[in-house]
Amino acid sequence: MPLVTRRQLLHGGLGTAALGLLSACATPGTHSVNTAPTIASTTGEKITIEYWSWLKDLQVVADIWNAANPNVQVKTVWIPSGNQGGYPKLYSALAAGGGPDLAQVEFGVIPSFMMVNGLVDISRYGAAEFAGRYDKNLWNQVSFAGGVYGIPQDSGPMATYYQSELFAKVGATAPATWDEWADVAAELRKAKTYIDCFPLSDAAVFTAFAAQAGASWFRADEDGWVINMSDEATLEVARFFDKAIDKDLVQTGFTPFSPGWFAAAGKGEIATLTSASWADALIAGISGGAGKWQVADMPRWSSGGYGSSYQGGSTVGVMANSKHPREALEFAAWLTSTQEGIDAEIEHCGIGWSPAPEIIGTPRTQPSDFFSGQNYNQDIFAPAALEQNTQWSWWPSQQQSFNILSDGFRQKASGTTLVDAVVAAEEKIMTVFKNSGLSIRKESA
Amino acid sequence: MSITTPQRESRPAADRRGGTRRVSAVTRAPWLLLAPFLALFLLTFILPIIVAVISSFTKVTRGGLFGETGVTSKFAGFSNYAQALADGNFVASMGRMLLFGVVQVPVMIVLATILALLLEAASARWPGFFRAAFFLPYGVPGVIATILWSFLYVPGLSPLIDIAGWFGLSPDFLGPSAVLWSIANIVTWSYTGYNMLIIIAQLKAIPTEVYEAAKVDGASPVRVAWTIQLPLIRPALVLTTIFSIIGTLQLFAEPQVLQTVSPAIDSQYTPNLSAYTTAFAYNDYNVAAAQAVLIAVVAFTLSFAFLAFSNRKSS
Numbered sequence: 001m002p003l004v005t006r007r008q009l010l011h012g013g014l015g016t017a018a019l020g021l022l023s024a025c026a027t028p029g030t031h032s033v034n035t036a037p038t039i040a041s042t043t044g045e046k047i048t049i050e051y052w053s054w055l056k057d058l059q060v061v062a063d064i065w066n067a068a069n070p071n072v073q074v075k076t077v078w079i080p081s082g083n084q085g086g087y088p089k090l091y092s093a094l095a096a097g098g099g100p101d102l103a104q105v106e107f108g109v110i111p112s113f114m115m116v117n118g119l120v121d122i123s124r125y126g127a128a129e130f131a132g133r134y135d136k137n138l139w140n141q142v143s144f145a146g147g148v149y150g151i152p153q154d155s156g157p158m159a160t161y162y163q164s165e166l167f168a169k170v171g172a173t174a175p176a177t178w179d180e181w182a183d184v185a186a187e188l189r190k191a192k193t194y195i196d197c198f199p200l201s202d203a204a205v206f207t208a209f210a211a212q213a214g215a216s217w218f219r220a221d222e223d224g225w226v227i228n229m230s231d232e233a234t235l236e237v238a239r240f241f242d243k244a245i246d247k248d249l250v251q252t253g254f255t256p257f258s259p260g261w262f263a264a265a266g267k268g269e270i271a272t273l274t275s276a277s278w279a280d281a282l283i284a285g286i287s288g289g290a291g292k293w294q295v296a297d298m299p300r301w302s303s304g305g306y307g308s309s310y311q312g313g314s315t316v317g318v319m320a321n322s323k324h325p326r327e328a329l330e331f332a333a334w335l336t337s338t339q340e341g342i343d344a345e346i347e348h349c350g351i352g353w354s355p356a357p358e359i360i361g362t363p364r365t366q367p368s369d370f371f372s373g374q375n376y377n378q379d380i381f382a383p384a385a386l387e388q389n390t391q392w393s394w395w396p397s398q399q400q401s402f403n404i405l406s407d408g409f410r411q412k413a414s415g416t417t418l419v420d421a422v423v424a425a426e427e428k429i430m431t432v433f434k435n436s437g438l439s440i441r442k443e444s445a
Numbered sequence: 446m447s448i449t450t451p452q453r454e455s456r457p458a459a460d461r462r463g464g465t466r467r468v469s470a471v472t473r474a475p476w477l478l479l480a481p482f483l484a485l486f487l488l489t490f491i492l493p494i495i496v497a498v499i500s501s502f503t504k505v506t507r508g509g510l511f512g513e514t515g516v517t518s519k520f521a522g523f524s525n526y527a528q529a530l531a532d533g534n535f536v537a538s539m540g541r542m543l544l545f546g547v548v549q550v551p552v553m554i555v556l557a558t559i560l561a562l563l564l565e566a567a568s569a570r571w572p573g574f575f576r577a578a579f580f581l582p583y584g585v586p587g588v589i590a591t592i593l594w595s596f597l598y599v600p601g602l603s604p605l606i607d608i609a610g611w612f613g614l615s616p617d618f619l620g621p622s623a624v625l626w627s628i629a630n631i632v633t634w635s636y637t638g639y640n641m642l643i644i645i646a647q648l649k650a651i652p653t654e655v656y657e658a659a660k661v662d663g664a665s666p667v668r669v670a671w672t673i674q675l676p677l678i679r680p681a682l683v684l685t686t687i688f689s690i691i692g693t694l695q696l697f698a699e700p701q702v703l704q705t706v707s708p709a710i711d712s713q714y715t716p717n718l719s720a721y722t723t724a725f726a727y728n729d730y731n732v733a734a735a736q737a738v739l740i741a742v743v744a745f746t747l748s749f750a751f752l753a754f755s756n757r758k759s760s
Binding site: 029030031032034083087088091092095111112114115116117144145199200201202220224225252253254255258259260263264267396397399400403406407410413414432435436437438 | 504505506507508509510511512513516517518528534595596599600601602617619620621705706708709710711712713721722725726727728729730732
């Protein structure tokens with residue numbers, strides 16, 4: 001008689017397999033690649049790097065690189081934009097121990113990816129040699145805890161797009177301050193037009209306004225995170241939009257770039273949009289909008305702050321499971337900081353504002369027919385990119401923080417204020433930090 | 446089977462060895478045949494549930510600013526459950542789905558029953574055509590159905606809102622108070638035909654003699670429906686109701702898609718959306734697992750409560 005019967009063996013085998021599966025299912029993202037030894041770059045053999053991004057036609061741009069680098073071929077894979085599905089896809093790929101070499105990650109989301117050990121610290125692969133090519137402010141936003149966790153790909157300096165005809169009808173010019181903006185809004189309301197939307201469901205816009213006013217919600221200290229969301233700058237912005245909503249100066253029924261917004265903007269029921277440089281391509285999609293829109297500097301807050309703010313903007317992150325971090329980094333730097341890469345990304349992908357201050361991209365030096373012949377990129381956005389809040393830094397669980405804020409904003413309809421929402425959000429976000437095991441304290445004034 | 450078994454038992458015990466081998470072969474055969482199913486069932490159903498339950502009792506703590514100085518997992522007791530239940534939005538999403546279910550499920554089942562009875566009535570015209578027509582929406586995936594309906598909900602695009610405008614009305618299908626019922630409308634549109642089909646199948650199983658007897662007694666069509674058809678399709682009604690209760694708690698695609706046009710839908714609008722957001726947007730797999738277990742427990746409880754209720758009523 002054999003020592004072990006077939007059945008016992010089968011049982012044992014199944015049991016071991018199940019145990020193995022169970023142990024492989026430990027909470028994902030709890031192992032760091034940045035403490036492991038660095039991976040040497042390959043010599044001579046042909047490798048393929050995968051880049052997950054939501055930019056359209058990115059492969060056309062990658063093929064320019066591929067032609068010049070036969071040994072480092074780049075394959076692009078389209079993912080849905082950020083929170084619309086791209087990040088969940090990346091997170092689950094990382095949790096399963098896979099994923100691409102490179103991925104498009106927005107500035108604000110870098111810390112969240114760091115929390116799940118999803119990003120390679122590229123300072124260990126010589127990122128410093130490329131640092132000089134990039135806007136200092138943007139480089140600061142990818143540098144955390146002594147490391148570098150992404151190559152800036154594009155940014156979104158903000159300005160105000162407006163329909164000049166509608167402004168002419170009420171005898172207004174582009175507002176230089178937010179107070180003037182409110183006056184123009186009141187005039188436009190008499191002509192059955194809203195000046196703009198205030199998106200209650202997307203806290204990113206409010207956040208950008210607060211950053212413009214000089215807020216700095218988070219900073220990393222030696223003993224942990226320091227939060228300061230209820231500072232005077234933020235509360236000023238909250239009070240301002242509380243008043244604007246109470247007076248029915250802004251549209252809250254839909255958000256910019258939704259089907260309802262396109263319909264309203266086409267009919268002249270929305271007069272302006274204060275948004276990032278990348279909004280130009282979307283505005284160009286408004287039917288019958290050609291020649292009606294112009295661009296002006298963002299209005300300023302009376303208490304000071306900055307001339308512009310950032311909304312959106314993304315980086316190229318080297319992902320934790322990449323086998324070729326150095327080659328991936330080299331491609332990312334070529335893509336985002338050379339004339340060739342930037343021009344191709346503008347032409348084929350409609351990329352946002354260039355992260356390299358020296359190169360805004362050849363197509364952006366021409367006047368635009370859609371925007372009434374205005375050379376708005378050079379005249380408005382190039383200066384706006386330099387008028388930024390240098391103190392701003394992003395934090396972990398940014399998306400959850402934004403959701404908490406917008407959940408609070410949604411309550412505006414039932415009588416609470418944006419000011420209440422901001423103050424309450426600060427408390428809740430502190431709880432989120434503590435729940436994920438991070439230490440956080442309130443900024444002592 | 447009932448014939449062969451006594452034969453085997455009455456077999457003389459001479460060839461005992463052969464007998465036991467034969468018996469064990471017989472007992473083994475169904476397991477062998479079931480093995481492919483069981484393996485997949487264990488791997489894709491039981492194991493994930495076990496992992497989810499284990500995960501829901503685990504907690505991750507991080508050192509440093511991002512966890513760069515060390516990450517530890519440990520047993521957490523019920524703290525993830527406490528956190529899930531302390532999350533006002535998650536509890537609110539449960540409440541929202543209960544309200545949704547209390548209104549939408551009866552409306553849909555009643556509608557499905559009426560349609561089924563009408564189509565199975567003797568005087569029905571082109572029942573085959575209408576049956577297919579009513580069932581057709583079920584063939585449209587939920588995501589597509591929601592996109593289709595959203596064109597009827599969005600102001601500026603919707604002909605419905607334009608028509609209402611002629612009468613001086615301005616309905617807001619996507620506002621905070623109305624959007625839940627806009628979703629209910631999509632769900633009802635999608636699934637009424639499906640439930641109707643299950644009920645029709647049961648109606649077709651009613652023997653014709655019963656109808657003939659009713660006819661002889663001079664029962665009106667309404668009387669036939671009320672005293673013959675409705676009591677006899679009870680099992681189908683119970684089944685469709687339970688499916689609908691579970692379906693309600695699992696609502697995901699419709700609010701997820703409608704989110705892009707309705708600012709009123711937040712990222713935790715339904716329990717499933719809440720678990721999805723917690724897992725894949727907040728990366729808190731442990732709390733998401735706790736939420737998933739809670740959703741399952743509520744779905745079980747409600748289904749069994751409804752079963753117990755309908756059984757008691759019948760006895």
